[in-house]
Amino acid sequence: MAGLDSFFEKYDRLVLFDTETTGLQFSRDEIIEFAAVVVERKDGQAVVTEEYDQLIQLSPGGVI
DSSP, rough: TTTTTHHHHTTTTTEEEEEEESOTTTTTEEEEEEEEEEEEEEEEEEEEEEEEEEEEEOOOTTOO
């Protein structure tokens, strides 16, 4: 994971989040997936040590 060196100068571990949505309009669209990974420095390398991924059910009548 290139580019994380400056973060590891300050922190021992990082938690990176990602979301997927049905669109970009907050009043209409919804989050449909949430994911996170924990990244730690081990032997000079950034290593993913934990993962989380959750699909989220749409509201009734919601479509993609």
